[in-house]
Amino acid sequence: MKTKIYNDIVKSLKKINLNYNKNFGVEVPNIPEHGDFSSNVALVNTKVLKKKPHDIAKLLAEDLSKKRDYKSIKIAGPGFLNFKLATSLYYKELKKIGDAGTDYGKSDYGKSQKVLIEFISANPTGPLNVVSARAGAYGDSLYRIMDHLGFEPFREFYLNDAGNQVDILAESLEIRYRELHGHEVEEFPVEAYHGEYIKELAFELNTLEGTKLFHMTEDDRLERMKNFALDEIHKMQISSLKRFDVEFDNWMSEKKLRAEGTLEEALSYLAEAGCTYEKDDAVFFSSTKFGDEKDRVLIKADGNPTYLVPDIAYHLTKYNRGFNIILDVLGPDHHGHVSKLRAAIKALELDDSKLEIIYLQHINLLQDGEIVKMSKRTGKIITMDDLIDEVGKDAARYFFLDRRPSAHLDFDLELAKKKTSENPVFYCQYAYARINSVLKKAKKVKLSLKKCKDIKLKKLSKKDELDIIKKMLEFPAILQLCADNREPHRLAGYVHELASMFHKYYAKYKIIDEENPDLSCARLYLISAVQNVISISLGLMGISSPKKM
């Protein structure tokens, strides 16, 4: 609807031969007296046109008023244009929503934009934690929204299955394995993985292999343990993600990147660009040339690459695969790393404006109002599975999506479990279920939508009804905001508002009235559309729409 009005204004500007700055907006005003929609077009263009805002507004209002879609166009304040839509337009648009069904909001808005969304990318050294859960909810919903808007999004998980951390994983397993066989371990190393799951893995490996592993060379044994642990943990992670309704189009393996020589390739490009040098037996990247604080090591004195090299190589593949937008969803502890990566992108003469980094802030889990303390070192963490067990997928996803990504998140475990109005996810789902129940009831009194012929939407004359239609018409614009800003939390707010409008409407009006079938049919049509929009919204957040609660 905003787009329609925007386009109408542009047409009008052209018609009356005015130059214009297209950077004006169409909005829903906070104050209802200001109309259904308002635009600041006259204010924004004062300078360009060297005219008073009020005069510009007047010219536009006169021309636009000729259209039948607007009931009135008023000039207000310093020069705002306030539009009141003709009610006939509401009905026309409501009909479109009904016709579109589950496709409502779909468009080619993001046409031919290939978007890579890399998210979670947790080390394959343990179960996924709540930070990964937040990243999962975020990345997956962004994917769904972009998909709905005609982008070509692609979900990817970067699997760090090579390097130092993975060696430590193998060593941790080795220690637990030895313990099973009665070997004394003086002290479990601080840097090793302490979680109980390592013990469980050792136990499984033991049932599989017994003492056979002791007859291998140490290198072979560690290799076997590494692969075993990686496989098992990978499976664990996939199964947690599945419970959370998060899927990936690709798992990009670091091991594979190494095996395919991508690292060498990246290094040689950097060398060709004259951005590397040797010092103290190590190879450095002169990243200071590209705005970094200091030069970074690429190859350590021991001959091994630092983590930076595979990461550069990985991003090189992102560019080579032709993505227009490259999104990295990272934890807040990674921002020190990005300056180096960006420097490398520039050194390789790639367009670094394509690369966007999104930082998700930390999460505090609250139990009885207290922060639940977690420590990776001691293995005392709450996993994604724990969270799903505790509050359920729907509540978890809603809570993660309800806040903007850059904000710290206090996750109240008790609140998420509550099945009362305090809990917003139930509030939204309940609206859906309630509508379902009304529709069912309608069938019983032979008023089902299917039997309504020639639905007279004109019967929807109450302000509350027009407001609900208007709200639904905002939906496509909300999705665009979510996608453009990479902020799916706007959708959570939207669906809550729509649910609230429905609950209020339900309490105030009788939807089924056997004495008045025309009105009933129109209202059924309306709430059915509301149900549809709620369901699409929840679906885009990865939240279910239960028919009954």
Added chain:
RNA sequence: GCGCCAAUAGCUCAGUUGGAUAGAGCAACGGAUUUCUAAUCCGUAGGUCAGGGGUUCGAAUCCCUUUUGGCGUGCCA
């Protein structure tokens, strides 16, 4: 020290990219159920948008600065 992120109602947070009188939810109190689901609705309150300065028709929003908090600043990943 330097860099990044934040600071809005008692609490948790929005705030449509610079718009008109800054909004929700929760918590508190009172009320509504012969009903299409009360997991709901109706009513009552709260603000120096952390402080200061600047930019302009107009600032919670942009710039500078101070304060407070979180994180980063490895030949770890």
